[in-house]
Amino acid sequence: MKRLYTPWRSSYASNVQSFKDPHATSDQCVFCCQLRTANDEKNHILRRYKHSYLVMNKFPYNAGHLLILPLEHVQSLDQLSPEARAEIMELTSAAVNVLQNAINAQGVNVGINLGRAAGAGIPSHLHVHVLPRWQGDTNFLPAIAHVKTISFDLDEIYHKLKPFFDSFNLEEKNATNT
Secondary structure, three states: OOOOOOHHHHHHHHHOHHHHOOOOOOOOOHHHHHHHOOOHHHHOEEEEOOOEEEEEOOOOOOOOOEEEEEOOOOOOHHHOOHHHHHHHHHHHHHHHHHHHHHOOOOEEEEEEOOOHHHOOOOOOOOOEEEEEEOOOOOOHHHHHHOOOOOOOOHHHHHHHHHHHHHOOOHHHHHHHHO
16 A cells, blocks of 8 residues: 655654553543643534534544544443433434535445454544545545545634534434423
8 A cells, every 4th residue: 555645644643642552541542632622623623512522533534524422531332321322323413414514415424433453543432433425535546546635624624514513402402302
């Protein structure tokens, strides 16, 4: 596989313990470190909720690739409270709708990689991928050259998606469902 030179990733990947250790603690976890900072815009955190938060993937497969994570540092679904699992599923549903409406995604992949063998890059902190797709968004580069090109500005997509999540009221939605 050929590699594209991406020096901006090296400091991030080499300093993040959670990439190297599937049993990384919350003190070593990149997601937990993001949560402890007060700069959501810099970290591309779209919104914090009672049990979870929604953030843009820093190294996306496509424009608008989102992650939904529990606030609690856990590795598996069974470690979450029923309320946290339900909230994550509601946010997943909302994220799919936002991607379809805000950036005209024609399809969406939703997935959870549990453990390094399943493809989890950060196995110590559970996260749900919500990945927008478009007809023809793959081409010969990944198949022949093993290279994926992403031509968009992360900040621009963040500002496009943020108002949708700012207006999504999870508490209000839950009240109407009971």
